[in-house]
Amino acid sequence: MFDSPAAVTERLAAVDYLSDDAISTSVFLAAALGKPLLVEGPAGVGKTQLAKAVALATGSELIRLQCYEGLDEARALYEWNYKKQLLRIQATSADDDIFSEEFLLERPLLKAIRAGVPTVLLIDETDKADVEVEGLLLELLSDFQVTIPELGTISAVRKPYVVLTSNATRELSEALKRRCLYLHIEYPTPERERDIVLSQVPTIRADLAEQLARTVATLRSLELKKAPSVAETVDWANTLLALGRDELDAATVAGTLGVVLKHASDHVRAAKELGLPHE
Amino acid sequence: MSDTSLVDRHVGFVHALREAGLPVSLAEGLDAVRALRVIDLTERESLRAAYAATLVKKPGYRPGFDMLFDLWFPSSTTGLYGEGPKGEDLSELRDHLARLLTDGGEAEMREFARAMVGRFGRQPAGPGRQNWFSYSVLRALSPETLMARILQEVLAGQERGGLAEKTARQRVNAGIKRFEDAVATDVRRRIAEDSGVERIARSAVRPPLDQLDFLRITKADLARLRREVYPLARRLAARLTIKHRKGKRGRLDFRRTMRASLQSGGVPLTTHFKPPRPHKPELVILCDTSDSVSSFAHFTLLLTYALREQFTKVRAFGFVDTVDEITRFFVPGADVVEAMTRLANEADMVRFGRTNYGHSFERFAERYGDAIGSKTSLLILGDARSNYQPAAVDTLRALAAKARHAYWLNPEPRQQWDTGDSIATDYDAVVPMYECRNVAQLTAFIEDLA
Numbered sequence: 125m126f127d128s129p130a131a132v133t134e135r136l137a138a139v140d141y142l143s144d145d146a147i148s149t150s151v152f153l154a155a156a157l158g159k160p161l162l163v164e165g166p167a168g169v170g171k172t173q174l175a176k177a178v179a180l181a182t183g184s185e186l187i188r189l190q191c192y193e194g195l196d197e198a199r200a201l202y203e204w205n206y207k208k209q210l211l212r213i214q215a216t217s218a219d220d221d222i223f224s225e226e227f228l229l230e231r232p233l234l235k236a237i238r239a240g241v242p243t244v245l246l247i248d249e250t251d252k253a254d255v256e257v258e259g260l261l262l263e264l265l266s267d268f269q270v271t272i273p274e275l276g277t278i279s280a281v282r283k284p285y286v287v288l289t290s291n292a293t294r295e296l297s298e299a300l301k302r303r304c305l306y307l308h309i310e311y312p313t314p315e316r317e318r319d320i321v322l323s324q325v326p327t328i329r330a331d332l333a334e335q336l337a338r339t340v341a342t343l344r345s346l347e348l349k350k351a352p353s354v355a356e357t358v359d360w361a362n363t364l365l366a367l368g369r370d371e372l373d374a375a376t377v378a379g380t381l382g383v384v385l386k387h388a389s390d391h392v393r394a395a396k397e398l399g400l401p402h403e
Numbered sequence: 404m405s406d407t408s409l410v411d412r413h414v415g416f417v418h419a420l421r422e423a424g425l426p427v428s429l430a431e432g433l434d435a436v437r438a439l440r441v442i443d444l445t446e447r448e449s450l451r452a453a454y455a456a457t458l459v460k461k462p463g464y465r466p467g468f469d470m471l472f473d474l475w476f477p478s479s480t481t482g483l484y485g486e487g488p489k490g491e492d493l494s495e496l497r498d499h500l501a502r503l504l505t506d507g508g509e510a511e512m513r514e515f516a517r518a519m520v521g522r523f524g525r526q527p528a529g530p531g532r533q534n535w536f537s538y539s540v541l542r543a544l545s546p547e548t549l550m551a552r553i554l555q556e557v558l559a560g561q562e563r564g565g566l567a568e569k570t571a572r573q574r575v576n577a578g579i580k581r582f583e584d585a586v587a588t589d590v591r592r593r594i595a596e597d598s599g600v601e602r603i604a605r606s607a608v609r610p611p612l613d614q615l616d617f618l619r620i621t622k623a624d625l626a627r628l629r630r631e632v633y634p635l636a637r638r639l640a641a642r643l644t645i646k647h648r649k650g651k652r653g654r655l656d657f658r659r660t661m662r663a664s665l666q667s668g669g670v671p672l673t674t675h676f677k678p679p680r681p682h683k684p685e686l687v688i689l690c691d692t693s694d695s696v697s698s699f700a701h702f703t704l705l706l707t708y709a710l711r712e713q714f715t716k717v718r719a720f721g722f723v724d725t726v727d728e729i730t731r732f733f734v735p736g737a738d739v740v741e742a743m744t745r746l747a748n749e750a751d752m753v754r755f756g757r758t759n760y761g762h763s764f765e766r767f768a769e770r771y772g773d774a775i776g777s778k779t780s781l782l783i784l785g786d787a788r789s790n791y792q793p794a795a796v797d798t799l800r801a802l803a804a805k806a807r808h809a810y811w812l813n814p815e816p817r818q819q820w821d822t823g824d825s826i827a828t829d830y831d832a833v834v835p836m837y838e839c840r841n842v843a844q845l846t847a848f849i850e851d852l853a
Contacts, residue, residue, distance in 0.1 A: 128442075128443065129442065129443075129446075129449050129452075145448040145449065145451075145452055146448075146451075146452040146455065146456075148452075149442065149448075149449050149452035149453055149456065150452060150456040152441075152442070153438050153441070153442070153453060153456055153457070156438075156441040157434065157437055157438060157441070159434070162460075164462070206672065207667075207672060210667075210670070210672065292462075292634060293634055293637050295846065298426075301460040302428055302430060302431060302460075304460075305434075305456040305457060306455075306456055306457075306459065306460040307456060308462045308465065314574075335570075338570045338573075338574060339566070339570055341570075341573060341574075341577075342569055342570045342573040345573050345577075347626070347629065349633075372566075373566070374565050374566045377566055397569070398565075398566050398569050399565050399566065399569065400566065
């Protein structure tokens with residue numbers, strides 16, 4: 125898939141995803157070793173975006189499984205089409221085999237296993253799913269196969285590139301972690317964040333982007349309930365453009381703080397610590 | 404590096420990681436070796452990332468990993484590079500550092516730190532011995548004192564005390580931190596060169612954050628721990644609700660099921676259920692806030708605060724030798740640091756200033772007894788050291804009997820229970836007591852809860 129970590133950086137940059145050493149090496153290794161990549165980190169640092177960028181950069185199809193509480197086998201893996209089976213039994217008297225391909229409803233995981241084309245399988249917010257789902261994932265992630273009792277074991281035609289993301293609201297099981305390569309994405313350094321802003325909002329002036337990145341870094345160093353995410357920094361840049369401001373002074377920050385801070389107490393705190401004028 | 408020496412180094416490194424408390428399985432070690440075969444070994448940051456991706460699966464383990472990595476795979480060895488800027492006097496060096504602090508690259512900073520350790524780091528350590536130290540480097544250059552003049556340059560006449568200054572300060576502080584880290588790394592590397600990697604590795608690495616002892620925590624650790632609190636509280640809340648939902652899926656909605664069956668000729672193909680009733684767990688927290696457990700209390704109060712945002716019904720009570728409700732300080736949305744200060748100043752928890760569990764429990768039963776009902780979980784946090792005062796075990800038994808569940812978290816190691824004035828076992832008989840010395844144990848407790 126990729127030749128070297130440097131090639132990863134280059135090809136991700138071509139689809140507007142700015143990578144760093146750790147990200148590129150992990151992405152490269154996941155491809156080279158054929159292992160799933162587990163990406164953790166605070167909300168809004170571009171975990172999901174990474175999977176999308178990999179799909180785009182390699183021209184693969186992206187199959188996404190969004191995890192949520194109560195997600196089960198029927199939604200994640202496969203399901204039998206009961207209605208069709210019932211109608212078949214009623215319609216034909218012969219004892220047809222009603223557990224065949226014809227009645228199988230494909231769900232994301234099975235779809236990714238059986239896909240003939242290169243695929244990126246994104247299992248998003250794995251921590252939101254129940255513990256049982258992790259058990260379900262184990263067979264898939266270690267052997268890239270799925271066992272359906274009525275049909276037998278289905279092995280991957282072509283190993284999908286698997287990316288799991290997690291916000292670490294719950295510790296994922298050791299067994300799952302052991303099967304994955306692990307990548308922790310932290311908030312970017314001000315320099316990298318500036319570059320991200322510049323690539324996402326090309327019309328912004330470089331010095332304003334720099335100011336923005338530094339201010340956000342300062343905000344993150346305060347003890348806030350919810351630190352601003354990278355996505356919110358980009359939103360902030362867009363806001364400033366829309367307002368036609370080309371300087372990030374105290375009054376502008378005070379006026380547009382709502383774009384990056386989403387809690388009233390965080391506003392009060394930031395205003396106090398940064399010495400902002402009251403709105 | 405020949406093949407055998409690479410394997411030795413790898414095995415030694417993995418061993419050192421395990422010794423430092425990182426759980427590295429055999430399979431993960433093999434993954435790392437496979438990774439080494441496909442990456443360019445001369446790219447040090449790639450090597451670091453490859454090891455990190457295969458071996459370190461928790462952010463809390465990362466600082467320890469980085470420290471050991473720098474020891475086992477040092478960026479260079481003394482003698483392979485020049486000793487840096489020669490002949491410059493101290494003020495020139497400080498100028499150089501001032502520039503690096505605001506806009507220096509990572510590599511440049513490391514280079515400079517290395518040169519400075521070479522120049523100032525060697526100090527006598529006892530008769531006839533010399534060793535490497537970071538403090539002498541930091542004292543010679545004293546980066547903190549550069550702040551004032553950097554600010555003056557950067558702000559260049561702008562108004563002081565405002566946003567611009569804050570941002571600049573933050574940047575310089577981050578730079579100073581980077582410089583200090585670079586110096587410490589290089590000092591460790593040189594010590595390792597002198598006296599062997601294994602020796603320094605054992606003493607240098609601090610236990611991972613989640614295994615730090617609550618009672619021996621430093622202020623800096625506490626700040627880092629605060630960040631752990633929210634996920635924990637969320638996890639606890641999720642735990643309570645998920646468990647509940649699984650128990651009750653909701654009753655069959657007969658009307659909707661029948662209605663849906665009309666479409667399929669009266670055969671109920673799809674069954675509909677009534678949505679489960681939302682579960683409203685209630686929590687009463689009784690927390691020892693005396694000095695002997697202050698850092699533990701601080702942490703648990705933070706947890707209380709975080710829980711307050713997750714549950715509607717959390718009531719918290721603090722006690723030293725008498726008890727007061729402290730829920731009011733933790734209004735959702737309030738500033739946590741401020742709440743802690745107000746709590747210390749305003750709450751009425753102290754009569755004579757010596758912990759008295761018995762009296763506190765009696766007062767609690769008397770004044771707030773009705774806070775505990777059949778839906779309440781009671782959580783008591785404290786070391787069960789009551790200064791030889793009456794224990795009031797019966798009062799506690801009555802309270803525990805009223806509650807749905809009762810738990811006691813004790814920050815002391817189990818071996819120290821019942822030593823001195825501790826009456827842990829007496830209380831343990833009434834309310835199950837759990838050893839809770841670090842975040843890992845607290846997490847384990849939460850996983851078992853509900």
